[in-house]
Amino acid sequence: MTARELLQRLLDATPIPPADYEDLAALLAASARVVTAREQILASAEATPIATEEERGMLRELEGRQFAWQVSLAIARERVASHRANAKKLSAYAPAP
Numbered sequence: 001m002t003a004r005e006l007l008q009r010l011l012d013a014t015p016i017p018p019a020d021y022e023d024l025a026a027l028l029a030a031s032a033r034v035v036t037a038r039e040q041i042l043a044s045a046e047a048t049p050i051a052t053e054e055e056r057g058m059l060r061e062l063e064g065r066q067f068a069w070q071v072s073l074a075i076a077r078e079r080v081a082s083h084r085a086n087a088k089k090l091s092a093y094a095p096a097p
Contacts, residue, residue, distance in 0.1 A: 013037035
């Protein structure tokens with residue numbers, strides 16, 4: 001497999017993350033699909049040098065998508081932490097059952 005073919009397969013397996021951060025379950029499921037698909041691609045790939053400007057551009061695109069996923073998951077993690085903290089605060093005011 002050439003570097004271009006490998007990068008294209010990784011790009012195909014790494015879409016832009018969903019914009020809806022409210023649906024955390026969907027975001028996590030989509031992330032799991034990306035990770036699984038990329039693991040399968042990389043497991044069967046051999047090291048191939050990136051030699052052309054086109055391949056370097058594809059790598060930059062892949063890096064950008066990876067960064068977008070990291071940001072999306074960080075936002076989701078912060079939202080979960082905020083919800084948990086707020087729930088804990090509310091439970092302090094709720095009467096015990």
